Amino acid sequence: MDKVNLLNEKVRHHLDTIYQGIFPSDKLDDIALELLKRMRISHEHDILIPQVHTNLWNEKDVVLITYGDSIIEPSADLSQGMHKPPLQTLYTFLDKYCAHAVNHVHILPFFPYSSDDGFSVIDYSSVNQALGSWDDVTRIANEFGLMVDLVINHCSARSLWFDNFIKQESPGKDFFFTIDKDTDTSLVTRPRTSDLLRKTSTTDGTKYVWCTFSHDQVDFDFRNPEVLLAFVDIIRLYLDKGTRIFRLDAIAFLWKEFGTNCINLPQTHEVVRTMRTLIEHASPNSIIITETNIPNRENLTYLGNANEAHAIYNFSLPPLLLNTLITGDCGYLKSWLMSMPPAQNGTFYFNFIASHDGIGLRPVEGLLSDEEIANLADCMQKFGGKVSWRTGLLGQQKPYELNIALIDALQGDMHGPDEFQIQRFLCAHAIMLGLEGLPGIYIHSLLGTTNDYEKASNTGQSRSINRHRWHFDSLSRELDDAYSLHHQVLTQMTQLISIRTAQSAFHPNATQFTLHLGTKIFGYWRQSIDRTQSIFCLSNISKEPQTIKLCDINLIGTDEWVDLLTQTPLHSQMQNITLAPYKSAWITNRFHKG
Template identity: 60%
Template sequence: MTEIESLKHKLIQQLGCIYKDVELTQSYDELADVLVDIMRITQGGFTPRPYSNHWSEKDVVVITYGDSIIAADQKPLATLSDFMDTHLECINAVHILPFFPFSSDDGFAVIDYSSVNDGLGDWSDITAIASKRRLMSDLVINHCSSRSAWFQNFIKGEGIGHDYFFTANVDDDLSQVVRPRTSALLRPTHTSKGWQHVWCTFSHDQVDFDFRNPQVLIEFTRIIRQYLDAGVNIFRLDAVAFLWKIAGTKSINLPQTHEVIRLLRTLIEHAQQDAVVITETNIPNTQNLTYFGNANEAHCIYNFSLPPLLINTLITGSCLYLKRWQMSMPPAQDGTTYFNFIASHDGVGLRPVEGILEQDEIDSLVETMVLFGGKISSRTSEDGHKKPYEMNIALIDALQGTTKGKDQFGLARFTCAHAIMLGLEGIPGIYIHSLLGTENDYEKLANTSHNRSINRHRWDAEQLNGLLADDNSTHAKVLAALTKLITIRTNQAAFNPNATQFTLHLGLQLFGFWRQSRDRRQSIFCISNISDQPIDLPLAELNLIGTETWFDLIDGEVIHDITATQLLEPYQTVWISNVP
């Protein structure tokens, strides 16, 4: 069997799993041929090696909108590129949030997947950025804008897109459907065929695709090929858990959804050797882990439990729940890894800590975030009640104090959070507003009335550069502290995303873990005081090997007595390594 024949055989099997309950006008063989042709996979091309890691300790991702920084007389994407070249040389990858024409949700209601929003720039700006850094792009695969040409054709009943959207009957059993919003699930829409009720997982401007129609899969395959050609290296499958819907079920995490992801990975990894698929599935932790498959589904999954757990740890001064969770997390096998983050363009989700944090712990966390100026977004739970879904707050504001209130340790606590995240197994992603120490944007919140706007500030480049040039500004201090940690991290083999990790037991005020490089030459003990009081770290409990010389990578000092007790100031982190 030739390589192409083997690939088509695999695709046929995957298509059979996806469409087994759907009547098709094309055979699986014909569909497989179409998909391979679109992706331009030819005989003699690249054959992926199973369990390959397309990442290393050098990989750190900055998460940003294309217009998070703007300047007069310059396209925002060009401004972003200049800013990264000037201030973020230590970061080798960028996730530019949806840069396409859109109608709502700050880009996630896409009008046209094939175009760059002309308010940001054009494809040449995208490819220019991709020539200097790994580029992550969103594949907004669950839904598109109601203003898209496809949906307008759905209304007219003709043309491309007229059969791309999922509809249901008002008398269908939809009682079990899991959703992240409180709006009505079905949108009544008057079409050439009469009134139809369009499924809308998120908002009524975000109309859900019907993947039972293989033309939708074909369309997204074309989109993927275009993005690869433009230099996109990492695909973030947005809200993909909701992709397949069946009335009478929860319509989340269905087997067909998992198989679609496996098929897309098959196509992508045969088309480009180092391309990566990341699933964005803001769901309970045990469900999220299933998207690894058997190293044949997502290369990376978002570590959604980390943000609320880490924030909770730092405002309570106890790492009990964080440590329990970390000990329960399976090491990612080769070919997969975690995508770690503690802040993003969205809020801090609470569903990922269901079953991890006690309800009173969640209630206290929510109350503290409100105390620090945050907003709380809700969803409709399975029993029909509104339930807190996410906390909307800038990370630097979220960490300005503890459950006791605000204090003087905000910057140290904020830096500690990133030191912990940067040391963990996985690839770190850092929101640009965390790098810049951006605070809650109440003006934007008032203008949009959308809670998520509180953490989506838009900086004037001249003003921002002025603040960063002032060593006494909080913004300059934050950027200096985080870029220092990133620079150290990216030079340590023991911080490889798949390097060994073990949790240390040092009490509830010291959160620690041990990393070991894959060649076993380097060990790093990552230990943080997560409390607002000085804590003694008994070095003897680490069992440091006496024949090695040990260093704290962060302060650059040699540890002369490995049996001594070291005092850790509130929120201080040490990275103790046998390799300087």
């Protein structure tokens, strides 16, 4: 059987699983052919064969997460408006300050939008004119690996598709999920407290449109294959514009079925597999990451058997690491790490501890008690943060996420602020950068940006507290001032990253074992895939000095050892080492300075 027929058969199998008898066989045949045609892989020479269980990444890969307008500057050309296209300013910033530290950039939704800072997309095919143009996007893509959001669960209520839905015209007439207003939705898992249904007047009468997140974000109905086809067109466009990594936003909520919780349904997983099949046969080096802010066990299922997402967001890490550093006890973090299965070749964990969203709390359900989650939320509020809420199954209000800049979240411990803010902040990143997986670093963590109370007040949105917009001139002054908090953070963060990217033991799929060094020292061991380098990653997560017996980590006496972070030589005859509060050590037998 030739490549075209083999691929067509595989896609046809995906469609059988998704639509499960909704359509006759000949209809599914037509859909399969159309999907391949729209991805431009309908001929033998178009099809590229992906390598199964191949790692398309290594220790040098680091992703910077940023909005297109996180940094702005005045325009010298008045024809461009008051400000230079921010995507051009972003490129200048990346080139000047980040080129030696990161090699991928996640530009958060840069499309025309109506709310949610970009995640309520009006038009998927164009760049928001206030940010720049496709040329600006592709320029960044040519210098850095580009990560783009596929906002696939919903779009803006101001989109052409929804306007056509109201007028009952195509395309869009049957694109959105509607139900009878009296349908029992009590089992539905909600990330928000707003009403699930939006009452909408159309030329075909009143419709009740499903809105998982807000009434400006109307959910698609993937029971209609025309919606799947439309998103394949979008994927093809993004590939053409240089996208290497696709972030499937809010994918867990994609498929709805009455009488279920409407999250993580089998059809949702099959849609991800379908997209994986199409993307990897059109562009074998492209990667899919699923964004599923859900309990850890459910999140892991999106890796499938290396046939679904290439990577999943490691959503349990941010709240567990934060809890560790403010309680001075790594017990929960250690237990979780031991429970995590190694990512098989061809998959990886996407590690992060801060992002444009808050620190989600659902991923620690079952890992921390309700009381511990409440204590964590209370501490963050005392540090100037905010808490977003969701409605539980019994109608109760439960904390959903913490909204606070990471450097402010780490200004102290449960007893209040102290003098260890920067040390604690750097300790958190030293832990994250060494872990199995590929790191993503939010621009405001790289810069040490603090809470933006003014923006949160102006927008009325809690998440805005961690979405500051810098002016390039003032940012440059801060970064060039050796005494500035932002200079200190950027300098030390980029040093950490440069050391990390030079170590083969930090390959995203290198071996990892958790060390048992008590509750005050969090430690794990990494070994390179070729077994030539070992690194013992040790962090004092308390505000008191901690001594570690070197016999407890069993350094091999025939090797020479050095702490990569201080360049201090160690030897097996030494009895112990002492780590100052919130200090880390990366002890290796193969020295690469970075």
